[in-house]
Amino acid sequence: MSRVPLKLFTIVGLAVAVGLATAVSPFAASTPDGLERVAEDKAFVEAAKDTPLHESSPIPDYAFPGIDDERVATGVAGFVGTLFMFGLGYGLALLIRRRDGGGGATTA
Secondary structure: OOOOOHHHHHHHHHHHHHHHHHHHHHHOOOOOOHHHHHHHHOOOHHHHHOOHHHHOOOOHHHOOOOOOOHHHHHHHHHHHHHHHHHHHHHHHHHHHHHHOOOOOOOOO
16 A cells, blocks of 8 residues: 655645635534533623724634625635644644754654
């Protein structure tokens, strides 16, 4: 069985993740997640929306700001969020790899 090169695996994996985040996220359930549900039940959800952190968030409420269509705004937020997290993870991996002296497994 032949091995898939790491670079190809990474590119295909990223393409699948970006495609799913962009195309599927607009169809996600609009019901609140567990933490938001508790905040609604305990009547303090509005207090969180008034904080400076919420207002300065780059993608508040999983919708990209400035886009009127809610589904498109959610899809763009999924696209941007996935690319951002990939970039963050990739950068961290490069940093750790460089710190370890270039990478592969070492034996003692």
